Amino acid sequence: MADAPGAKSDNDVDVETRVVHRAANVGDVAVTNLIMPGNHRPTWRHLLPSTHGATDDQGAGEPSVTIGDLRIKYSGCRILEELRIPPDVSFENCRLHSATYPGPNYGLMMVQCNGRPCIKESDPLVPRSECQVGSIIVAMNGLLIPYGSPLQSVLAVLKGAMRHPPVTLHYVENEDFKTYFKESFLPCLASKSTYTAPKKEEGESDLGYILRVFGPGRYWRHSDSSSARDFVQVITNDENLKCWAISSQHFSHAKLTWENIGRVLAANTYLEELRLDLSGVYDRASAADIWTIFQTQLQANHSLRKLRIVGNVTSEPPSYRSSYRYTIWPDYESEPTYPIPINDERIEALSSYLHGDNNGIVSLSLAGLEFSSLVVIAAAVTGTNITALSLEECDLGHVDFYSASSAFAVLGQLKQLSMVNCESGKTVCSALCTFLPEWSSLEKLDLEGNMLDDKCCLMLANALKRNTTLKSIDLTDNTTMTEHALDGLAPVLCNGSTLHGIESSNHVLTVEYDRDKAGLGCHPKGIHHLISINNSSDSIASKVRRKIATVMFEGDFVVQRLATMHVKLMPRILRFLSHPHHKVAMNYKCSFAAMYYLIRNYDATELFGSSPLAERTGIDHLESLIGEVVHAENKQREKGRALEAENEDLKKESLRARKRRKSDDLGSQ
Incomplete structure (x- = not known):
């Protein structure tokens, strides 16, 4: 970052940029060592100077606590809440360097430490002298990262910047901080997941045991025993329980309650699916407390593979008072009566969880959520292990084409995409069809209840024309879609232009549609008959033959x-x-x-190609001609021999005549 003339913004980095040791390319990552400004006194709040006046947190003559002092003080401490670094702590002997990343990712694992994003794990591509564990990220592309910025916001900005690489990050390193970070801070993060639930006491009821572990909550007197048994199985880490459905209506909205839930989930090693229903949360503070489990304890869970989150889909909280009786907190009327939609910030918090190094989620289902655009969801999914994404009753009618295209452009990892009752309409469908031909892994596409019409169906048919991997597409409950448009999908199942076209069609795809559309399947080449072929247990070769019979x-x-x-x-x-x-x-x-x-x-x-009879006739004719020629030749030879014999006879007769004349002459003498 060369110093440019003119005014700078308050967040511009004001550091000397001449190279001290070297500027080397390590693979594709350019690493440059820099000099810290000589007149700057780094503190935890101001590791780098800004341009809006003095940045020192202490006076010139005041003694300051250094990070070295805190390293000694916190040595051996395993309580995360006590490992605080005040903003005025002095950082001496810091090193500054930059690294330029060409994309498509940074190869870094980050964690929030006392208001600063730090490197928890680094790609071995970068040398050990740079970007080590404990390096502090202080700036991106010449802009300071403010002290105290939420990690989710920092990650969102970094991901956004990587859409237009290269991206340059500035790091500050301090040996005392790195020792504190690796020996005290990181072990505390790991220790948060080591939770042992208290044992159930003799004679204690399931409900009493649940209340003792989780804290105050709402439980129905008439709830079945299986629900309580599931709660107990989760607490005791029972290997037989693979799926747990939990609702915010089961518990109080106290932060301590949800922290206990998070600890239990973090310690569970057998649970594979979590269904979290937040539709009963009508308080913003409570919603924030609930979501902290994704940023803290739940990060330590290794077993979860499927996650379903239900938000608020109703405008007012229902009146449970007339339907159920609660053991605890029966006064529901004291709670607010306005819904709290799960907004973009909550999705960003979810993104932080999904991108965690321990995360194994492969299926994500979101229902009844509100967010500004599909890009927020795509950012949370891209780069994770997720191959199945489901959106239910998430209104997409307001999403524009550019936003939807930006999202679908990075979701090619998906094997299953479900958008049910999202009212996406023609705009989102058009954006989806733009990238469907590139989704070579997609096996299931559910577009039920999305206000799709005939034009949308034709767009889908064109987008899937060369797709042979898609196994299922659901177009039910799109009332404006007619049977004629659905028949337009027939070429996807059987491209009857050529034999090769039929062979290269999709022979595994099943199309779900409203069966009351009377016109479907009447024609032999109709969608209904072709689907019946695809649904059969025949081999691919047999399906191809049947389609050839149908079309040809x-x-x-x-x-x-x-x-x-x-x-x-x-x-x-x-x-x-x-x-x-x-x-x-x-x-x-x-x-x-x-x-x-x-x-x-x-x-x-x-x-x-040609007639065998015609060939035989030609051969016979040629043989006849050959016979005639041979016969004529033989006759000529016989005639020649006769002439030769006649000639010999004439020669002999002439010789005899001469002999007679000679003898006559001798006799006359």
């Missing part, structure tokens, strides 16, 4: 579509056309109609 052999089907097949396949084609399970369109009235049509109307030359 209807009406006056074109014989040329079979012309490319080898002649040896003809017996199988005839058997295929007559098979009763293939439901060839032409066979509806007569099971052999298609086979008869093929045999009656095919052209041999077109189907097999």
